[in-house]
Amino acid sequence: MGDATAFVQILTIFVLAIFVGFEVITKVPPILHTPLMSGSNAISGITVIGAILAVGSGEHNLTVILGFVALVAATINVVGGFLVTHRMLRKFQRKEQ
Amino acid sequence: MNSITMVNLSYLLAAVLFIAGLKGLGHPKTAVRGNLMGAVGMLLAILTTLISAEILSLPLILAGLLIGSIIGTVLALSIKMTAMPQLVGLFNGFGGLASAMVAGAVVFQTSLTLTELAAGRPGLQFLIATAASGLIGSVTFIGSLIAFGKLQGIVTEKPVRYKGEQVVKSLVFLSGIALAVLLIRNPEQVELYGYLAAAGILLGILLVMPIGGADMPIVIALLNSYSGIAAAATGFVLSNNILIIAGSLVGASGIILTNIMCKAMNRSLANVLFGGVGAVPEGPAEGDIYAGKIKQTAAEEVAMILKSAQRVVFVPGYGMAVARAQTPVRQMSELLEAEGKEVEFGIHPVAGRMPGHMNVLLAEENISYEKLREMDQINPSFPQTDVTIVIGANDVVNPRAREASDSPIAGMPILNVDQSKTVIIIKRSLSPGFAGIPNPLFAADNTLMYFGDGKKAMEDLVSAYKET
Numbered sequence: 001m002g003d004a005t006a007f008v009q010i011l012t013i014f015v016l017a018i019f020v021g022f023e024v025i026t027k028v029p030p031i032l033h034t035p036l037m038s039g040s041n042a043i044s045g046i047t048v049i050g051a052i053l054a055v056g057s058g059e060h061n062l063t064v065i066l067g068f069v070a071l072v073a074a075t076i077n078v079v080g081g082f083l084v085t086h087r088m089l090r091k092f093q094r095k096e097q
Numbered sequence: 098m099n100s101i102t103m104v105n106l107s108y109l110l111a112a113v114l115f116i117a118g119l120k121g122l123g124h125p126k127t128a129v130r131g132n133l134m135g136a137v138g139m140l141l142a143i144l145t146t147l148i149s150a151e152i153l154s155l156p157l158i159l160a161g162l163l164i165g166s167i168i169g170t171v172l173a174l175s176i177k178m179t180a181m182p183q184l185v186g187l188f189n190g191f192g193g194l195a196s197a198m199v200a201g202a203v204v205f206q207t208s209l210t211l212t213e214l215a216a217g218r219p220g221l222q223f224l225i226a227t228a229a230s231g232l233i234g235s236v237t238f239i240g241s242l243i244a245f246g247k248l249q250g251i252v253t254e255k256p257v258r259y260k261g262e263q264v265v266k267s268l269v270f271l272s273g274i275a276l277a278v279l280l281i282r283n284p285e286q287v288e289l290y291g292y293l294a295a296a297g298i299l300l301g302i303l304l305v306m307p308i309g310g311a312d313m314p315i316v317i318a319l320l321n322s323y324s325g326i327a328a329a330a331t332g333f334v335l336s337n338n339i340l341i342i343a344g345s346l347v348g349a350s351g352i353i354l355t356n357i358m359c360k361a362m363n364r365s366l367a368n369v370l371f372g373g374v375g376a377v378p379e380g381p382a383e384g385d386i387y388a389g390k391i392k393q394t395a396a397e398e399v400a401m402i403l404k405s406a407q408r409v410v411f412v413p414g415y416g417m418a419v420a421r422a423q424t425p426v427r428q429m430s431e432l433l434e435a436e437g438k439e440v441e442f443g444i445h446p447v448a449g450r451m452p453g454h455m456n457v458l459l460a461e462e463n464i465s466y467e468k469l470r471e472m473d474q475i476n477p478s479f480p481q482t483d484v485t486i487v488i489g490a491n492d493v494v495n496p497r498a499r500e501a502s503d504s505p506i507a508g509m510p511i512l513n514v515d516q517s518k519t520v521i522i523i524k525r526s527l528s529p530g531f532a533g534i535p536n537p538l539f540a541a542d543n544t545l546m547y548f549g550d551g552k553k554a555m556e557d558l559v560s561a562y563k564e565t
Binding site: 006 | 112115116118119120122123124125128129131132133135136138139142143146147150151152153154155157158161162164165166168169170172173174176178181184185188189191192194195196198199201202203205206209220222317318321324325327328329331332333334335336337338339340341342343344345346347348349350351353354357444446451452453454456457460461463466469471
């Protein structure tokens, strides 16, 4: 597979994902905007995958150091983001029962 | 099936979980499950990567995951709900930092193989994505840190503006682009990536410093979007589907939120980023509007008015968060409801310092989300409302937004509290809100000013009401 073909393929994924994002998120009501933000924020910590690959493949010190900083930062983003969103959402749910 | 197929299928499942999770966040009933689905998707993506990739240093990676998890958990569990905007800003910054660092690590690794093996040049996609990731990631990182500082009170909340600001910003932006082009043409010169990240840092500082406290909801939403775009760019660097999908979902989400916030202020994004609220407020001076027309009230009088009311609406603003007055507000609403009165909360989209800020504070107090009304839902009901209590809000209830086209808030949709029979304003003084203009509502015939600290004023009101 040529470079261009591969690029078009992931570009397709990118563009379609943006459309899915728009469709799904336009429906979120304002009362949930903060949890939406912190929850999506946690999802943006997906860079943790990139960090794992960087630390894992790095033979050179600088790659490992940069990757390790990224790994810690992204993990804080992921774990903290999902947890704090959960904390907030439980408050919204509790009154319901 | 080979392992690459398995990995991609597993990433696909993670992507589906992210999308279904975000969809779940669309309703309070499904939101907890939605968030959990997102978390499971993330766990799946991480485990897949750990198992499949050729990992040379597993203990180091586990150590990194452990340290990050501990810090994240402590931050998420120890923070007070009132400090939520800062925390969201901070987490966002970590995401941006991670993207910039990963791109840096990869570009360095690649430059090694370039010089040692004289391998072919990396593809254009890789290089452009690296540059984008470095620039956007570092802007997100430092921008979020400054937003955090402003919300925490470490950095001034006031807009920091100066002459030639736009020129300086443009020059830094252009030099960032120039460095990106240089890096793309000379990928073996790793130090260029460092300069690029430095330009991003400088740009982030220049972009967020001039933005004032009340515009924070827009900036936080925008930075949220950037962190997603940075993650997607990193996905292009690594040709990794899950990064691209998750990143663009978040990018789209942030852009939608930014757009909603801008609409709620009747301002364009360009105006928030480059224009200036509080430039030169025109219109009648404070003295002309307020002179002799301000009617002051006290807890006992408000309590009596509330006794005879049928329908009461609370309109909270950032002032309620600052004074931490939400607990007595809840107590007051419970007292009123116990006597069969109808109580609702009218919430302006940009009230507070992040999208949905007031809702989180009130939900924390166990107030049912069904009583939290959006602007469009609550506005038609003000003429039938006996008493509206405005606590710590100002610009979002200023009737001048409807009337005067020359004011800085002209055209901004507001809560029409002035249409209710009686308006009680709880506020420390007559000082203007963020827009820096006087509010004719304070001098209106049906308005009573109840001066004081929000929390103290509400507590006094609660006890006065119990005694009435």
